Amino acid sequence: MKSTLSAVMVLVFTGSVGAATVTVGSTEVQYEGISANEAEALGRIASAACKIYVEGFGFDMPKRIVFHVKRGPDQKLFFYTDCVDGLYLSHPESAGVIGSGTFWGICHEIGHIAFYSALYDMEWISVALGEGWPCYSACLVVDTICDAEPDNLWIRPSEYRKRQGIARIRDKLAAADVDPIWRSAGMWQQLEAIIGRKGFAKLFAAWQAANIDQTAPKAKVREVLLALFPDKKKALAEWWGSVSGLFVENIAPSSFKAAGIAADRLTGQPVSLFYDDGTCEEKQHSTAAGPAVRFKVPSTGEWYLRSVNVYGARYGSPDAPARSFVINLCDRDMNPIAAWERPADDFPIDKMKWTKLEVPPTRVPGDFWVYLRFRSTPSCGVNFGLDKDAKDRSACMGLLGPIRHSDPIENPTDAIVKGEWMIRVELDYPKETDPTGSQ
Numbered sequence: 001m002k003s004t005l006s007a008v009m010v011l012v013f014t015g016s017v018g019a020a021t022v023t024v025g026s027t028e029v030q031y032e033g034i035s036a037n038e039a040e041a042l043g044r045i046a047s048a049a050c051k052i053y054v055e056g057f058g059f060d061m062p063k064r065i066v067f068h069v070k071r072g073p074d075q076k077l078f079f080y081t082d083c084v085d086g087l088y089l090s091h092p093e094s095a096g097v098i099g100s101g102t103f104w105g106i107c108h109e110i111g112h113i114a115f116y117s118a119l120y121d122m123e124w125i126s127v128a129l130g131e132g133w134p135c136y137s138a139c140l141v142v143d144t145i146c147d148a149e150p151d152n153l154w155i156r157p158s159e160y161r162k163r164q165g166i167a168r169i170r171d172k173l174a175a176a177d178v179d180p181i182w183r184s185a186g187m188w189q190q191l192e193a194i195i196g197r198k199g200f201a202k203l204f205a206a207w208q209a210a211n212i213d214q215t216a217p218k219a220k221v222r223e224v225l226l227a228l229f230p231d232k233k234k235a236l237a238e239w240w241g242s243v244s245g246l247f248v249e250n251i252a253p254s255s256f257k258a259a260g261i262a263a264d265r266l267t268g269q270p271v272s273l274f275y276d277d278g279t280c281e282e283k284q285h286s287t288a289a290g291p292a293v294r295f296k297v298p299s300t301g302e303w304y305l306r307s308v309n310v311y312g313a314r315y316g317s318p319d320a321p322a323r324s325f326v327i328n329l330c331d332r333d334m335n336p337i338a339a340w341e342r343p344a345d346d347f348p349i350d351k352m353k354w355t356k357l358e359v360p361p362t363r364v365p366g367d368f369w370v371y372l373r374f375r376s377t378p379s380c381g382v383n384f385g386l387d388k389d390a391k392d393r394s395a396c397m398g399l400l401g402p403i404r405h406s407d408p409i410e411n412p413t414d415a416i417v418k419g420e421w422m423i424r425v426e427l428d429y430p431k432e433t434d435p436t437g438s439q
């Protein structure tokens with residue numbers, strides 16, 4: 001087989017049978033339940049896709065991608081990315097992992113990484129926009145890989161083109177009932193005709209730099225787009241007119257209003273709420289979305305959030321300025337009640353440990369989310385702990401606004417996060433009340 005990428009096999013036995021690692025180009029595949037050849041093939045596609053996002057689109061991609069693959073009888077099909085440099089694929093045993101769907105899936109997930117490398121303050125981005133772009137880009141990347149590396153694939157290129165290439169967008173748009181995500185993919189394809197393939201990285205970076213107000217984003221998003229390509233104003237204004245309704249999410253604040261209280265009016269003996277067992281089995285990092293945990297107050301009465309405890313550590317050079325992160329307090333529908341911006345330096349360097357992040361005492365509703373949104377990059381950011389022994393019930397990757405993910409409490413089997421984030425909260429109550437007693 002002719003290959004532009006050399007594979008370095010490193011078998012690392014990590015205790016569980018069959019767990020191994022193979023590095024192909026810029027991708028390290030950590031796999032379980034698939035063959036070394038399959039792992040290598042997955043790594044080859046991921047590396048080829050990364051290269052196209054750099055050379056074809058002009059994105060600043062991670063130097064190394066870590067691709068976690070697990071296949072087995074107990075695995076449910078899901079594929080997600082931390083949007084920094086990690087891909088997570090779990091696959092049921094009944095189907096082969098090497099197929100056109102996985103090929104497209106890799107190009108799609110790496111498309112998310114490309115997108116969020118440029119635009120990471122993205123709560124205003126609708127699902128249609130955020131998913132539509134990597135749907136569009138993945139189709140293009142599939143076709144480009146078919147052209148550039150026809151010998152590097154695991155089935156015939158013609159199969160891919162037909163099912164997963166740019167022709168797929170046309171087919172999806174021809175359907176009687178077009179899915180909004182594919183409608184969005186078609187709109188991104190139209191934009192490519194106006195600003196060119198390398199215009200996207202510039203546009204996303206300009207949107208990021210514009211500090212868009214998440215509660216009223218529309219006018220600014222349009223203004224930045226038109227100012228960036230002044231000679232294309234007319235075409236862009238027309239294009240934006242046709243897409244803005246689909247692309248922008250308005251984040252409405254929670255109807256539960258943020259209310260504070262003087263700390264000395266509280267008992268000073270807060271109650272800790274947590275689900276994890278105290279031991280961390282896996283660390284992760286993220287950008288754009290982030291780890292969220294849903295809590296319920298111990299009893300009726302007035303409860304105030306005092307601190308958020310996170311098991312984590314800062315990674316990257318101590319001298320490199322890591323981006324700040326946000327602690328969000330949200331109601332049960334993930335609508336924001338309060339948010340606090342914090343420096344990444346709140347976390348210790350390298351060694352994972354519990355870090356207590358105190359917040360101004362803030363009233364919580366009976367059922368609430370704490371959601372940490374990091375802005376980590378491949379070279380600098382915060383790792384947070386996952387307790388994999390815990391049952392799925394309260395953790396997810398969060399996003400502000402109407403639940404855009406499956407609620408892990410209502411639908412525990414749909415939970416993407418397999419375990420509990422190691423995030424705890426402390427709540428306190430006013431001295432004159434006794435919500436823990438019989439009221």
Ligand SMILES: [Ca+2]
Nearest residue numbers: 277279387389
């Ligand atoms: Ca554990």
Ligand SMILES: [Zn+2]
Nearest residue numbers: 108112131134
């Ligand atoms: Zn996606």
